[in-house]
Amino acid sequence: MARKCTPTYSIEFSLNILAWQKHRIEKKFKIARTVYNSCLGEALKRHKSVKATKEYHTLLKGPKSKERDHRLSEIRLANGFSEYGLHDFVKLVQHKFKGNIGSLEAQKLATRAFQTVEKLHFGKARKVHFKKFDDDISVENKSN
Known part of the structure; x- marks a missing residue:
């Protein structure tokens, strides 16, 4: 069954804020x-x-199986390569x-x-990019 995509929009407004508030927001984005x-x-x-x-x-070159996938996962976890x-x-x-910056924002x-x-690890990207000083970044939280 095909998923129906709902269009989404974003709108930008300029903020009229005090200088100290602007500095605080800029500091948070820098951090x-x-x-x-x-x-x-x-x-x-x-x-x-x-x-x-x-x-x-060696495992990547071998035949695919559940045991192989499980062992590859164990190697990733042993090297700390996981979200957690x-x-x-x-x-x-x-x-x-x-x-x-809060712990949930950092997570x-x-x-x-x-x-x-x-x-990059699974071959869906060729390289990754670090955020430069003038790049935009968004900060979100894990909870409401």
Whole structure:
């Protein structure tokens, strides 16, 4: 059965805010970019450590089976290459900025970074990009 797509729209409004509020928002976005980039770097390290494993390469060349997939998953987990492994990493990073960015916001940034590297890991992307200073970034929370 085909899914019907509902069109979505976004609208931008300029905000009339005080200077201190603008600085606070800019600081939060700067910290979010820093947290995202550090999570992306850590996820890339873990991705490379998984790919460097000889057993991983051997299993990839072998015939597909549930046992093979289970063993590949175990290797990824042993190297900390999982979304929740990255959540553990982001706890330490977020603690430095706990006055400006919450733990759930940091976990969401870690999830986005992991999903980006996961695409690279499974061959759905060719490379990943770190957020530059002037790049836009959005900050969201895991809860309402």
